Amino acid sequence: MSIIDSGRVAEHNAALRAGLEADYEALGGMLGRRGQDIERLTALAQTFAVALPSWGVGTGGTRFARFPGKGEPRNVFEKLEDCALIHQLTRATPGVSLHFPWDATNDPAALRQQAESHGLYFDAVNSNTFQDQANQQHSYKYGSLTANDAAVRAQAVEHNIACIELGRALGSKALTVWVGDGANFPGQHNLRGALERYLDSARAIYAALPADWHMFIEHKLFEPAFYATTIADWGTSFACAQALGEKARCLVDLGHHAPNTNIEMIVARLAQFGKLGGFHFNDSKYGDDDLDSGSINPFQLFLVFNELADAAERDGAAFNPAYMLDQSHNVTDPIESLMSSAAEVQRAFVQANLVDRAALREHQQNNDALQSAQTLKHAYRTDVSPILAMARLRSGGAIDPVACYRASGYRAQAAEKRPAKAGASSSGIV
Numbered sequence: 001m002s003i004i005d006s007g008r009v010a011e012h013n014a015a016l017r018a019g020l021e022a023d024y025e026a027l028g029g030m031l032g033r034r035g036q037d038i039e040r041l042t043a044l045a046q047t048f049a050v051a052l053p054s055w056g057v058g059t060g061g062t063r064f065a066r067f068p069g070k071g072e073p074r075n076v077f078e079k080l081e082d083c084a085l086i087h088q089l090t091r092a093t094p095g096v097s098l099h100f101p102w103d104a105t106n107d108p109a110a111l112r113q114q115a116e117s118h119g120l121y122f123d124a125v126n127s128n129t130f131q132d133q134a135n136q137q138h139s140y141k142y143g144s145l146t147a148n149d150a151a152v153r154a155q156a157v158e159h160n161i162a163c164i165e166l167g168r169a170l171g172s173k174a175l176t177v178w179v180g181d182g183a184n185f186p187g188q189h190n191l192r193g194a195l196e197r198y199l200d201s202a203r204a205i206y207a208a209l210p211a212d213w214h215m216f217i218e219h220k221l222f223e224p225a226f227y228a229t230t231i232a233d234w235g236t237s238f239a240c241a242q243a244l245g246e247k248a249r250c251l252v253d254l255g256h257h258a259p260n261t262n263i264e265m266i267v268a269r270l271a272q273f274g275k276l277g278g279f280h281f282n283d284s285k286y287g288d289d290d291l292d293s294g295s296i297n298p299f300q301l302f303l304v305f306n307e308l309a310d311a312a313e314r315d316g317a318a319f320n321p322a323y324m325l326d327q328s329h330n331v332t333d334p335i336e337s338l339m340s341s342a343a344e345v346q347r348a349f350v351q352a353n354l355v356d357r358a359a360l361r362e363h364q365q366n367n368d369a370l371q372s373a374q375t376l377k378h379a380y381r382t383d384v385s386p387i388l389a390m391a392r393l394r395s396g397g398a399i400d401p402v403a404c405y406r407a408s409g410y411r412a413q414a415a416e417k418r419p420a421k422a423g424a425s426s427s428g429i430v
Helices: 006-033 038-047 076-090 108-117 150-170 191-207 234-244 263-272 298-318 334-352 357-365 369-380 385-394 401-408 410-417
Strands: 095-097 174-177 214-218 248-253 276-281 322-325
Touching (some): 006 038, 038 385, 076 095, 150 174, 214 234, 234 248, 263 298, 276 298, 298 334, 298 369, 322 334, 334 369
Parallel strands (some): 214 248
C-alpha cells in the first residue's frame, strides 16, 4: 500500500532520470578504472536496511521546550503511516522500532497487519523505565532496575517482560534496555551495589526472553545521572552481556559517548568478542545526542562501517548486527530528517565497501601509516550519491526523496487530517 501515489513518484523520477543516468555512467567509468564494479555496489546498496524509530516521526525537543509540528502523529498507527512514507521513498527503512508504553496498543494484531500492508516489519522493541507513566504505582525518580526499593525494581522488570510479550505478538525478535539510573552526588549510592542490583533485575528479564530473541544493553556516558551512570560505557555493557549469557548483546548509540571517543574501536572490540548487538545511529557535537546521522561527523560514521565491513568479511553470515536510527527533531520536519539520515547511513555502508582491503592489509603489514590512512580516505572521498539514487530508483523509491516528499504536499495533508490537540502527541520525547 503506497502512501504517496505511485504515479506522482514515477513523474518525479522521470524528470530526474536522465541526469541520474549521466552521473551514474560517469561514476561507473571512474570506479571501473579503479577496478570497482558499480553494478555490484548498487546491488549491495539495495540490500541495505536501517530501522526507523517510531518516536522519531514526532517532533522532539530540547531540555527547555518542545515545539510541536504540524500534522505530527498522535498514535502508533499514524506513526506507521509516516514510517511507511519514508520507506516508500527511500526503500532502505523497512523496519520500525517501537517504544513502550508510548506505542502500546490493545490490538497488536491490527498494528501488525497495518505494518505488513505497508511492507514494514517490527524491529527491536524498547522499554521505558526512565520516566514515570500514568497510573504507575512506584516512581523511578531514584532508579528503576537499580533502585534500592525491591518493589520499584520488580515493577521495572515487569514492564520489560510486558514489552517482550507485546513484541512477540508484533513479530519482533529483540528487546533494547536503556536505563538512566545512576547518581548525581558522590556517595548517593553504593556504586558496586547499584550494578549488582542491575544484574539481578536484568537476569529476570533475560530469563523471559524467547529462545530466538536478543536483549540489547545500551550504554550512555551521562544524563540524567550526571555523577555516575550505572551503564555508562561499553566495558560495563560488555561485562553485563557476558554475565547474562549468549542472547545478551551490546547496543552502541553513536551519541552516547564523550566528544572524540574512538567509537569505531569500540565497534571492533565488541565484534571481536561476539557481543556487538546493533546500533542507534545519530550524531553528536558536544554532550548532546540524537542529531541527524552524518550531520556532524560523517567520517566517523564511515570509520564505523569500515569496521563493520571488516567484521562481515571475517565472520560471514554469522555477523548480523541490528541497524536503527535514533534521533530527535526540533527545527526540521522529522520525515525529512529521517530520510536524510537513512541515506547518510547507507552512504557510509557503500563507501566502506569501496575500501581496497587487500591494499589496506598490505599497507598495514608494511607499517605504512600514511598509505593505510589514504586507502580509507580514497573510499570516503568518493561521492556515491548516484549509486544511492539508482538503488532507490531500481527498488521503486524516489531519486530525491526529500524533493518528492515536499512536492507531494503530505505534511499539509497530515496537518488537516491530524489537528493538534493538547496531550494528543505520542512522540514520547520531551
